[in-house]
Amino acid sequence: MSTTASTISSGFLNDIKTQTADSHTKLERLPVSASIISPDMKLEDYTFYLSLMHDVHKDTEELVFPLLSGIIEDLEQRKKKQLIEDDLSYLNYTKTSSAKVFQDAKLTVPFAVGILYVMEGSTLGGRFILKNVSTFPELSNGKGVSYFNGYGDKTGSFWKAFLNFMAQYEEEHNCGDEIIEGAKYAFDSIYNHFESVQR
Template identity: 30%
Template sequence: MNPVCEPLRRLKDDTAALHLRAELHVRILDADATLTDYRDYLAAMLGYHAPLEDLLGAHDGLGAAGFDAPRRRRAPMLAADLCALSDDPREVPRCTALPAVTSLARALGVAYVLEGSTLGGRYILARLPPALAGLRGHATAFLTGHGPETGARWRDFAAIVARELNTPAAEAEAVAGARETFERLIDWLAPRTRAAGAALREAS
């Protein structure tokens, strides 16, 4: 097996169920998704990404390992998308229950979730339902991510992971960080999903 793939494969396999649970709270690929759903999605992602990216940016170990956190930030893209829809990103609540980054391995696990979402964004962008398809190129900077550089940046991240997660203990720490990141994201999204469901029930 390619050594670059081994720790990434474990991260993917050991977080797969949580990844699916998180996706249950995102409605923008549903056939009946609306612009309101998309606005809610952008706001929820900004509220989680912005403080998490700040956390990673302040982690000295990540920078020393070659992870350029400022260059990889996507919160500004979310803010730009909200502005394009005439929403004020400054009014979006920020998540305060963030995963721990007490070691480089845990921080890489956290970063894995954010970096993996750059690949997922391109998947979502290509499959937006009809009501949202017209937003492409107008309010989809976050989903577009790093554009043609997305693949290269993911490979650079994979190389860092392969180099730094070079023991079973480091891999286990990274998995713990990634799992906690998904768990905190689910906790962040769940109340918003329940609120949207209640609003739909009231409307009907």
């Protein structure tokens, strides 16, 4: 996947960001989302958030990834469920059950691309969250933060590569509306998942 400036500046990329902005903001305003960027974050807030995101990534890898296999060349490198499991293990947290997050979707490839756009965007945002959670003594040694570390120093380039792929895919298949619907669905489904288990 190349990252040519002309493709990255695609009008579609602006459209998807604009049309999902409200759903994105709504999700970020939930107490569980706000808790991990708060200076008063507690370790149990962090663990609870990871547990919820494990459900999200488990569903993504089981439902979305199979549709995109062979279409996105570095898809395997974008799996995050194991990273969360490693972090939860470090925190001595045992997850006993999982909730379905994307349970009522009629998945198509463009719709799945939209869901992955949200997941990859959260990886980019996770780098900012990492700065906050790393101030916690138990998490300051680089342990327990695999998920928010994302792709490490390559996080920016992975994001650009995905945006480039998505813009090219949209241009070739003329499916922008369906990709955007998938992204909105992902934001709203994660919101509903978070809200349903508020502590």
